[in-house]
Amino acid sequence: MTAPLPAFGAPPGRAPVIVGVGGHVPPNVVTNDDLVARLDTSDEWIRTRTGIAARHVVTPGTATSDLAVEAGRKALKSAQDAQVDAVVLATTTPDHPCPATAPAVAGRLGLTGVPAFDVAAVCTGFLYALATGAGFLASGLAERVLVIAADAFTTIVDPADRGTAVIFADGAGAVVLKAGDADEPGALNSVVLGSDGELSDLISVPAGGSRQRSTGLPPEPGDEYFHMAGRATYRHAVERMTAAARQSLAGTGWAPEDVDRFASHQANARILEAVAERLGIGPERRLSNIEHVGNTGGASIPLLLAQKSADGELKAGDRVLLTAFGGGLAWGAATLTWPEL
Structure with missing residues (x-):
């Protein structure tokens, strides 16, 4: 639990x-x-x-x-x-x-x-x-x-x-x-954050830090690169982003049907779809740019917001739900009403 x-x-x-x-x-x-x-x-x-x-x-x-x-x-x-x-x-x-x-x-x-x-x-x-x-x-x-x-x-x-x-x-x-003020457009509402370090091995770069360097031994071949346990990461990403999003919505007093635009970390299309479906947010309310920019790590949500605000798909007054998941493990969610920029 x-x-x-x-x-x-x-x-x-x-x-x-x-x-x-x-x-x-x-x-x-x-x-x-x-x-x-x-x-x-x-x-x-x-x-x-x-x-x-x-x-x-x-x-x-x-x-x-x-x-x-x-x-x-x-x-x-x-x-x-x-x-x-x-x-x-x-x-x-x-x-x-x-x-x-x-x-x-x-x-x-x-x-x-x-x-x-x-x-x-x-x-x-x-x-x-x-x-x-x-x-x-x-x-x-x-x-x-x-x-x-x-x-x-x-x-x-x-x-x-x-x-x-x-x-x-x-x-x-x-x-x-x-x-x-909390009631003005652009104000962040309930921000939810969490982590689970017991699963840190699911997403990691094993070499280059003090843990590896302190051994005095050269890193294993390939350990200087990013490692990810795909299937386990998929499961935790869906579960954690969904849970965090629900808590953020509850803290804001919104139901899923109140969300105009869902802006999730652009991990991959399958994860985005699974989280949105669990939340009951239809395709017409989901923002995505992963087809053309891929997974840009921590940059994915603000890059998505910037691009969709610029092209008019994200408009002033839209009620927006944000959620993300990554290594740590770490996850989070937040809500806001998009401002006029």
Whole structure:
């Protein structure tokens, strides 16, 4: 039995409100046909199992910070170039093990001097970073926070592993949060977060950290790459995202039929469909971009929001449900009414 998940509720007058959004993907596109040329797979196999037709991939010399800066710049412009008091970057692929990537991103955005730090929660990183930004606002430490999620995920994926190479891609998304009122458009409602470290081996990069380095032995071949137990991950992703979404809806006072747009972490098409069906949210209310951008890790939700807001599929006044799942294991959900941007 899963224990109840903690939920965040903002104090009166200090609700976290989204006032800007931005997304970025690298220009280099890798199609299924490109992968078929070097992997034992087919376009039909990839589409059937993942829903992906193409993905954006960094070229040599492009790092996570480059993606984060572009998304952050667009979010700041969307927020009418508002001055922010902190930068939170969610990433699984920092530019370096040390230092954190966020200070460099902040500096390139002209935000030198503000607190800037990384958050690591893999594909749930954006929701964890949102909650962190909300905490800064609630405490009065900041009036506006730039929250970015960026991953150059293909840099940690084994290019010869059919199970992961066809899924993961690179990108970034960002939002600007301000301290506002809980009843105004853009305000985050019940934010739910959870984790289960006993299952951390389901999604991991075994080598490169202090656990492996402390042995004094070289890593096992392939351990420098991302590993994922596909079937077990699928089951936990569906269960955890569904449970978190239901709790967030309950905390907001919404029923599934009240949701206008469902924006889930773009893991793969089968997981998205399974979670939406369990929640009773029909295809006409689901937002998805996985066919053209793949699974961009922690960046997937803000990138999805930025793209769908730009193309008009996500409109001001839409009641939105967010949910995500990733390594840790970690999961989360949140609700909001989309603002006019």
